[in-house]
Amino acid sequence: MQLDNRAQTLLKALVERYISDGQPVGSRELSKISGLELSPATIRNVMSDLEDMGFVTSPHTSSGRIPTPRGYRVFVDQLLTVQDIDESVLESTLGARLQPSIITGSSQKIIANAAQVLSSLSQFAGVVMTARQESVFKQVEFLRLSEKRILLVVVAPNDEVHNRLLLTDVDYTPAQLVQAANYLNQHFGGQSFEQARMLINRELRELQGDMNRLMQAALQAGSEAIAENTEEVVISGERNLLNVSDLSSNMHSLRRMFDLFEQKSGLMQLLDVTSNASGVRIFIGGESQLVPMEEMSVVTAPYEVNGKIVGTLGVIGPTRMAYERVIPIVDITAKLLSNALNHSL
Structure with a gap:
């Protein structure tokens, strides 16, 4: 629905003032801040039209108006004018926190730092969907614990060690376990568990059925063990939202918000959807x-590794947020995270 210039100017002035003050905006105030030479009566008529169209609403009969989600x-x-942020200053500030040479640990640490950066700069919650990666193993070992109980030890490429208990139908001998581990390491070491499972279906037909089942179980368990140690969504600063009056004043909203952070499934789907689009959404x-x-x-943006989008990051906050400031923060952080991850590989 198209708005004329007068309606656009008044809506822009109302949203900006409401984001700044958090108070309903009246017609007299709009006449002062809009720059339009209009009487309060004329402004009231325009605001009434905007309300009928669903762009603003009156929280109380005698008060001013506030924007609706449709108005936002x-x-x-x-109508938004994105804040002109000095990228070089922001990059120098963020770069120190996302620089791989300074950060000890894996890319997971860089991603956690990115979530903290988004949170501290926006004063809301920062969220990052971790880079999609295959469950690659460097080496596996089997340790017989007791009859039909085997400890699977998986060594990842970064030398992290993951353990998984296997309960089997067969009591394998130590020699059989060594044979199975040697076969997997020799033929599939350095590949993903998913690749190994596909190949093993074709290549292990000549082996005993029992050995085949052991290796299939190990590959499945190994993949799950590595996945369990990789957070899919990293969230930082969710408690900042307790300081936002729009949210903290409504106990029902608070419960729903923290349910969202705890379950993460909705966030995962949202971030996954936005990773298919370029730029800020x-x-x-x-x-x-x-x-x-x-x-x-x-507010979200995708980030890349080697020119390929691998994840999404963003800021979660109230609808009454300073979009003109948050948008460039998210955009620049996505670019810096891409750069840091590319240099950490």
Whole structure:
């Protein structure tokens, strides 16, 4: 729905003032801040039209008006002036926290730092979907614990060690376990468990059925062991949202918000969807269907490794957030995270 210039100017002024103050905006105030030479009566008529169209609402009969999620959407898509942030200053600040040479540990640490950066700069919650990676193993070993109980030891390429207990139908001898481990290491070491499973179906037909079952169970368990030690979504600063009056004043909203952070499934789906698009994306209120809260917005951007999108990061906050400041923070952090991960490989 197209708005004329007068309506756009008033809606822009109302949203900006409400984001700044958090108080309903009246017609007299709008006449002062909009720059339009209009009477309060004329402004009231325009605001009444905007309310009929669903862009603003009156929380109380005698008060001013506040934007609806639909009003925020028009503001973000058509009226927003993104803050001109000095990228070089921001990059020098963020670069120190995302520089791989300074960070000890794996890419998971860099990703955790990125979530903390987003949280500290926005003062809301920072969230990063970890880079998709295959469950690659460097080496496996089998240790017989007792009859039909085997400890699977998986060594990842970064030398992290993962253990998994296997309960088998057959009591394998130590010699059989050594034979199975040697076969897997010799033929599939350095590959993913998924690749090994596909190849093993074709190549192990000549082996005993029992040995085949052992190796299949080991590959499945090994893949799960590595996956369990990799957080799919890293969240930082969710408690910052307790300081946001729009959210903290509503106990029902608080419960739903922390359920969202605890379960993470909706966030995972949302971040996965946004990883298919380039650039910054903004979900206001319940638009995403995956974060169905009218009081919350999500600003996301994908990040890359070797030119390929591998994950998404973003900021979760109230609909009444300073979008003009949060958007460049998310955009630049995504670029710096891409650079840090490329240099950490």
